Amino acid sequence: MNVKITGTGCYIPTQVTTNSSFSKFEFLNTDGSPINYSNEVIIEKFKAITGIENRRYVKDNYTTSDIAFFAAEKAIEDAKTDKETIDYIIVAHNFGDIKHGTTQSDAVPSIASRVKQSLKIKNPRCVAYDVLFGCPGWIEGVVQAQAFIKAGMAKKCLVIGAETLSRVIDIHDRDSMIYSDGAGATILEATPNNTGILSHLSATYAYNEADYLFFGKSYNQTADSTKYIKMYGRKIYEFAVTHVPQAMKDCLDQSNTAIEDVKKIFIHQANEKMDEAILKRFYRLYNKSIPEGIMPMNIHELGNSSVATIPTLFDSVKKGMIENQEVNTGDIVMFASVGAGMNINAITYKI
Structure with missing residues (x-):
């Protein structure tokens, strides 16, 4: 028995932030001293190294759990599955929900529990929990889902990777230009074929x-x-x-x-x-x-x-x-x- 992705979905925020949006920022060195380059030069070098021209930020009224829910809905629809048959909801993130205009991370209850609530899943045996594993968190969630399914502890899992990094960036740090927001979700199920993981x-x-x-x-x-x-x-x-x-x-x-x-x-x-x-x-x-x-x-x-x-x-x-x-x-x-x-x-x- 293998474990296969049977549905996928994603949420890509609609707000586009271009490189030129950073032209008025006051970028500083780690010690607080001014950087001896113009912002135009800094942005040009940044693009040459990272390849990033634009990035997406969520709207002010959305949080990580919101966009995780949006992606989850699409994955469930793509898999043509009954949400009440999901055994595990595993959400990978790093900073929880951070509302616009605040600086405090909120992960109680877990992002996964919030997604389950938003999906209106009634089944109490659908277990929801979060994974903190850095950027590799979604892959690690998939690995865990596979283990549950192969061990006979689950038949179907929803694994989500969601983050709103725009809420945790230092506007005086050049690296702030790298980060963005988004969410991707997958449904995993057992397959008798030699496909999947x-x-x-x-x-x-x-x-x-x-x-x-x-x-x-x-x-x-x-x-x-x-x-x-x-x-x-x-x-x-x-x-x-x-x-x-x-x-x-x-x-x-x-x-x-x-x-x-x-x-x-x-x-x-x-x-x-x-x-x-x-x-x-x-x-x-x-x-x-x-x-x-x-x-x-x-x-x-x-x-x-x-x-x-x-x-x-x-x-x-x-x-x-x-x-x-x-x-x-x-x-x-x-x-x-x-x-x-x-x-x-x-x-x-x-x-």
């Missing part, structure tokens, strides 16, 4: 790496004590390009799948240059060249929405929403992610 791998590197992504004060030394998402970008880049390719290889080899049979690779949309470097090193491990078009990307228009990047990207490709990208029945694809913790995971999957 073929292999998976997860790892946590915390001995020296746990604080590469963290919550810290604003770079504006006169600001209040509110904390924001912060990262050591160079360390994360080096960590990712060093460890993710090998993790992907170990995962693929575990499935007994040849590298030539992989049709698409869905990597967490964090940084275009980093993802390209990961892909290059992954294929180098097999002494192979990178096939054209194997890595779909939407980071240019959507930015980095953390746990939502892979499920929204997969849903978009699956439904023909990205030009010159498609997946077909029988295709073997990979999912891979890296993020706060520092956590890494990967899945080999047959459509």
